[in-house]
Amino acid sequence: MDIQHLRYLTVIWQAGSITQAAKKLYMSQPNLSRAVKEIEQETGFPIFRRTPHGAVPTRKGLLLLNYAQKILSQMDEMESLYKPARGDVLPLQVCVPPAPGFLLGFRECLEKMPQSGPFSVSFLEASGLETISHVSEGAYPIGILRYPQSCREYFENALEDANLAWEPLWEFDMCLIFSTEHPLASQSEVPCRLLNGYTEIICGDFDTPSENRDCRRKIYTNSWESQSYLLHHVPGTYLWGAPLPGVSLSRYGIVWKPCPDKKILCWDILIHPKNLGLAGWEREFLTAMKKYCIFPLS
Incomplete structure (x- = not known):
């Protein structure tokens, strides 16, 4: 049993x-x-009785x-000796994959912070392996990973090796994203064969296995703003x-289209x-971010 287990138990007790x-x-x-x-197997006795109430x-x-x-309570008192008071400096540090929903959620979280007083925030877009490294080394207290089903075992092993905990946020089938001016933007769906001759922007730790991809037409980048710029300025x-969701589409002038012959679960x-x-402002960030993601797990 560790400190995180104790936090789980006290939150259940408080929530009922x-x-x-x-x-x-x-x-x-x-x-x-x-x-x-x-935990109950470790203690040898039940901690809670499950009732209709x-x-x-x-x-x-x-x-x-x-x-x-x-x-x-003693842990909080001890941490106060070497950590700045959370209520004073409003620390928020998150490491995420490059995607508009995370950036918009971070912006909304910033808008909720007091307009005066000390301020300390950090928002980093990074690949999955970089995020694992930053969180395991203590540079960032939380991170978000995005990976396809084919890479699930690889990343979960990496998280185990780094002694990190993880929880699912949402799952989705990957889709194709275009600027509103792209020749394929008016299609209701885009099969892989229509991608021939176009240029793919690639980010993260893996190449998405789309069929018939022209390997001479790739652009690698690792920030959402650079991806957005390229979508609009490189034909x-x-x-x-x-x-x-619509708020992200309208903000960046983009559209998304399903690919009927390539289902990639992520x-x-x-x-x-x-x-x-999680600290208070880290929870605020996750709450703000949810509205920009259309497949939350219940």
Whole structure:
């Protein structure tokens, strides 16, 4: 049992149910239930009774929860000795893949911050392996990874090796993204054969395996602003990405189209150190970001 497990238990106690606690922790309910089961196997006794009215602590569970609260309180006091007060400097540091939803969510989060007083934020667009490195080394407290199904085992092994925790945010089938001026922008869907002769913008740790791709026409970049600029200023460019909500499409003058003959299932996941929970402004960022992603997991 570690500090993160104690945080899970206290949030369940405060929320009154595993379902509500999972929402507060930005976890899926099955993952949180599995974590509780593992803790109960370790302690040798049930911590909560599942009732129609929610999760109720058992007698031994209540004793454990009281100890957990004391330990977490002492941890917070200890961290205050070497960390700046969160309420004073509003620290927010996130490392994400290059995509408009993350950038727009970060902007909205900034707009909610007080207009006066100390300010400390950092927003970094990076590849998946770079994000794992930054979070495992402590440079960033949270990160978001995006990867296709074919790379799932690879990234999960990398996260295990880095001793990082992860939770799913959403899943989606990749689509094609064009500027509104692209010759294919008016199509309802775009099969791979129509991509012949056009230039693909590639970012991240992997090449999307589209069929009939002209290997002489690739542009590698790793920031959303550069991708957006290229889509509008280099004729015939496109990229593979997540389906985007209307607010992102109108903001950047782009469209997304499904590809009927190439289904590429992808995941976005949240990663963080196993012994570190989310701070207030990190939760605000995740909340703000949700409206820019159209396939959230319930």
